Amino acid sequence: MPNAYISGTGGYVPEQIVTNDDLRDGYGIDTTHDWIVKRTGIEARRFAPEGTCSADLAVPAARKAIANAGLTEADVDMIVFATLSPKHAFPGDGVLLQEKLGLCEQGRFIPAMDLRNQCSGFLYGLAAASSMVQSGMVRHVLLVGGETHSAALDLSTRGRTVSSLFGDGAGAVIVSPTDEDRGIRGWYLGADGRFADVLCQKVWDMSKRPFFPVPEGREGPGRVEPEMMWAHMEGRQVFKNAVERMIQVLVSACWDQKIDLADIDLFCFHQANMRINQMVAQTMGIPEEKLIHNIQKYGNTTAATIPLLLAEAEESGRLVRGMKVACVAFGSGFTWGSAILDW
Ligand SMILES: CC(C)(COP(=O)(O)OP(=O)(O)OC[C@H]1O[C@@H](n2cnc3c(N)ncnc32)[C@H](O)[C@@H]1OP(=O)(O)O)[C@@H](O)C(=O)NCCC(=O)NCCS
Numbered sequence: 001m002p003n004a005y006i007s008g009t010g011g012y013v014p015e016q017i018v019t020n021d022d023l024r025d026g027y028g029i030d031t032t033h034d035w036i037v038k039r040t041g042i043e044a045r046r047f048a049p050e051g052t053c054s055a056d057l058a059v060p061a062a063r064k065a066i067a068n069a070g071l072t073e074a075d076v077d078m079i080v081f082a083t084l085s086p087k088h089a090f091p092g093d094g095v096l097l098q099e100k101l102g103l104c105e106q107g108r109f110i111p112a113m114d115l116r117n118q119c120s121g122f123l124y125g126l127a128a129a130s131s132m133v134q135s136g137m138v139r140h141v142l143l144v145g146g147e148t149h150s151a152a153l154d155l156s157t158r159g160r161t162v163s164s165l166f167g168d169g170a171g172a173v174i175v176s177p178t179d180e181d182r183g184i185r186g187w188y189l190g191a192d193g194r195f196a197d198v199l200c201q202k203v204w205d206m207s208k209r210p211f212f213p214v215p216e217g218r219e220g221p222g223r224v225e226p227e228m229m230w231a232h233m234e235g236r237q238v239f240k241n242a243v244e245r246m247i248q249v250l251v252s253a254c255w256d257q258k259i260d261l262a263d264i265d266l267f268c269f270h271q272a273n274m275r276i277n278q279m280v281a282q283t284m285g286i287p288e289e290k291l292i293h294n295i296q297k298y299g300n301t302t303a304a305t306i307p308l309l310l311a312e313a314e315e316s317g318r319l320v321r322g323m324k325v326a327c328v329a330f331g332s333g334f335t336w337g338s339a340i341l342d343w
Helices: 020-025 033-040 054-068 093-100 118-135 157-163 235-257 274-284 302-316
Strands: 003-012 016-019 044-047 078-082 112-115 141-147 169-178 183-191 266-269 324-331 335-342
Touching: 003 054, 003 118, 003 302, 003 335, 016 020, 020 033, 033 274, 054 078, 054 093, 054 141, 054 169, 054 302, 078 093, 078 118, 093 112, 093 141, 112 118, 118 141, 118 169, 118 183, 118 302, 118 324, 118 335, 141 302, 169 302, 183 235, 235 274, 235 324, 235 335, 266 274, 266 302, 302 324
Parallel strands: 003 183, 078 112, 078 141, 266 324
Antiparallel strands: 003 169, 016 044, 141 169, 183 335, 324 335
């Protein structure tokens, strides 16, 4: 059985920079730069222009990852797309990306799979992609995390707790086989459905007839009420569980891999809140210099945070061949995961 490794990385964020002051001055949100920075570490985020979906953001990220792996589009055998902000209810963004990459024109009707594991989506995708590569059934999997949160944020004072956190972007990696002694050594995933209502966006409810609620005293097909359009988050509950689960899943990974935390050269934590990551690092005695962040400039880009981190770290020379890397994520579901990689 071959090892599976990340052979290429790529990232893309839209051009429009929205600072914390822009949230206040441009959108009229009652907030301050200091409040947001103190609680989250976020200084700015990117917003995609009208007419752009997550698959559009994924195109340049994917192209960079493919080139970085020394491949062409025609070498990709499968697409795995992790997002919580797909363009439509269905089909998923994986098939949209396949078409946008020009694969259909080339007669490359490769499988395209969507994953809905929110902030843990990239690590769930890495587990799926590496297992498929190791099985020998596919060679090069294009794994993407892409989000266009800005379309679905309540950019008003009412929604400030959630809307100040999220931004748009995409990150991509190529997962390939290798006979070398390197690659994705193990992945560790978990979920706790008891917390499904704590962090969610319930635009519709398929258990109801009709699946959009009908306002009281009215008839008809129903309609989306504003509170159904936006994400609901119980922030403190999320914070507490994130710290606990991230520690747990990192310890499990080290235990299973028979390594010490000190053996890990670089920690790529999901970028939900700088304070969550600092608390995990402090609790576990991880030195600050081994942690990398992009939340200051991009906010929480959900499934895109870890592949964006990997792409930027590789591009800047912070992440080099031979390093041992730990990726850890936590998010809606709740879902969580970790992965240990020899780069
Ligand atoms: C979101 C989070 C930063 C909020 O911090 P908090 O200390 O829990 O703050 P609270 O939600 O209790 O709100 C405290 C006050 O600040 C206000 N507030 C919320 N967002 C604000 C903002 N952007 N600007 C100014 N004030 C804000 C609240 O309205 C509240 O005001 P009140 O006391 O008058 O009611 C924090 O809970 C968090 O980071 N949780 C984890 C979120 C996360 O990781 N989500 C993604 C998971 S993948």
